[in-house]
Amino acid sequence: MTNPMTSVREPARDTPVLAETDVLIVGGGSAGVAAAVAAARVGARVVLAERYGSLGGLATGGLIVLLLTLDDGLGRPVIAGLCEEITQRMQRAGGAYFPPHEHWGSDEGSLVDTYARWGLIWGGGGSRRVRYSVAYDPEVMRALFNEMVSEAGVELLFHLWGGDALFSDGALEGVAFQTKAGRRAVRARVVIDTTGDGDILASAGVPQETERIHPWLWYRAGGIEMSTALEAGGAFFRTPNPGQALFPWGSAARLDRKIDPTDPVELSEAEVACRRLVMQEFERLREQVPGMRDAHLCGIATQLGITESRRLLGLHVLTRAEMNRDFDDAIAITGHWTRAGDVYAIPYRSLLCHEHPNLIAAGRHISVDHRTHNATKEIPACIATGQAAGIAARLALDCGGDLRKVEVTRLRDELRRTGALLDYPFDPSRSARGSSRTGV
Template sequence: MAGTFIVEPERRVPVIAETDVLVVGGGAAGIAAAVAAARQGARAMLVERYGSLGGLATNGLIILLLTLDDGRGRQVVAGLCQELVDRLAARGACLFPPREEWGSPDPALVEKYRRLGLVWGSGPHAVRYSVAYDPEEFKVEADRLVLEAGVDLRFHRWAVGVRKDGGRVTHVIFESKAGREAVACGAVIDATGDADIAVLAGEPVEQELVHPWLWFRTANVDEAAAEASPQRSGYYRTVHPRGYLHPWGAAERIGRAIDPVNPDDLTYAEVECRRLARAELDRLRGKAAGFERAWLAGFAATLGITESRRLVGLHQLVREEMDRHADDVVAVTGHWTKYGAVYEIPWRSLVAQGTANLAAAGRCISVDHRVHHATKEIPACFATGEAAGTGAALALERGCGLAEVDVRALQARLRAAGAWLPGP
């Protein structure tokens, strides 16, 4: 029967809500976009397909904020990302180097933070302002952050269509156990990670095949033995005693690259990654000091898909623009494996070409494959989400399309809210 078709009858789709700024996707970018829009006075709605916020930052167990600095000891991601770090710190739910250690080349300090997963890449190394945290605490603080801002939060809905009037999205259609429903909106922010809304709106995208990751955690580890082992590698201490984080995956693990928006490829990867990751636990029990009685504390609930589709927006940020100033910069990020590499992310890289009220945030913004390695990280996603939400609210306030937003006014609002941008 493959290749045949059925015809569905025409149906009426109820419009269940109307909002100013509709954010689709509740990862780091979506959290920041919805909160920023609401704090600017817009009615904001955040729709997430799962039952908790954070995306890869929680359900993906990528529980490292890499990184909030530029590799030279200067913080370049602040704003809502820093606010969430402050909330986690108040709960004793995160670890990070104190400010006076940022940029230090002291080998003892570098090794201390490397063992927490906060130093990556090739040397010579220095201490980075990166953060390890507890994902369950992150979920609760993200809920609080969103709800306290007055965001209308809706879980368990998956975007499956859009309705357009000319060059604007008027409604996004969702499926759930409640059936097919539509939300009317003034502006849309695609924070799906996979550029789902951009595709549904007919915008051009680029796509990559990837080797998936499946991060997991172990518990009941003899921490003293594990830390003393000269063969210690591939796992990092968590914020809790006797627990370790295992960033498992990549090309040498699973047999082939997958299409990360193909459900059959994802099925293959889910099953194969769980099988192989459990085999890695068995190997650790037999060969890694301290892991003899370790047990599996949990696989990530979602595969570590960090690249799939990216919007091709008004401007594609490319590798050659590293360390180059952009007049319309609305977010800045360092590079988690490179020291001193900085990208100024322009507003044009968040804005769609042909849909006047559509912006992207997070890992599906308009950048090339190499720049994506920096902009996909959680702090950068917070920064682009905050910019997208603020910009969308500003556009609706002034009655213009996103491409016509007064960037100077947008930059001023971002700075006033605590975001770090170069310049005054």
């Protein structure tokens, strides 16, 4: 905290129990939705608790509307399963755009230029190739997530802010939430932390690393004369909605200092400052970029773009030195959004903590180092680790809720059965040199 803190002693209290379930998932972002749907589809009773009133997290509320890292950058998909289902269903609803299969991996200049205009190609040099990446409409994703959660029979609870891990005789027995009705508890046999910030892990005393970052704030604008503005070099991306553009603001006019995204005071200052800077920047673009004079704001992201905050220090900390290496317990494989040909296998151990057998992480705060996080934070990877955590949680119910006792072969078989791709032909010659970090 930037303000000095004193403390207040609170009396012990009884907290009413709002729900009891097999699997409690805290955080309804892309990882949380995937975990909930995956666990419910294989037969677990699931509660999904989300602090806001809609699903998707940064993938909707943050307007980060690009699925990158679905492929290895050379034309081979590495993430499928739930992420592929989401893509196909958004496309059928008219809310997704991606290159056809025959273009994947191509470095042909005009194709690269076309898809780069959609924000689907990043990185330079040999990595400037057409990727299997997807631009989508956040409202289509929001509606789809509601639909998928409901179809799977998940009990969805909005407006629950997950605060405190609850223990009985030293064992994690659920989470206490702040709600409009007061403090309420949800009891569960397994808890999945998909808050993006590792809030439940922090409350349960699990060690994590915290990163200070530049916050971003993406926005969308309409009423743009596309061809004129694009010809003039307008720094925005096309979207599936004609005449509407996505502005990944932050690169030029971003806040000039890093913040701790878990500090409420720093977050509040950043919210105000970023919104002011976006308004200024948009006004400048309207004045200076041909084709944008009559442009209007369709919406500024409701959530700050927090790339990174806390990261779990789990059973295995996946490092950059382990890029292009397979693991016996790999539960997902992800591409890298700026590097063609480089992939990470994510071990199951990078989702687990030392401290509590029935607590697991999925999404952007899994146990990886800062550089690896650059790849594993991407939405498809968050969906893939969510899917794995959901299925692992269901399997753990047969082992007394102990996630470490889950048979990895069974978990991987179940993941393959539900569409996950785990059999990538790793090229050992691409493995980086360096040491790995196992355990803490």
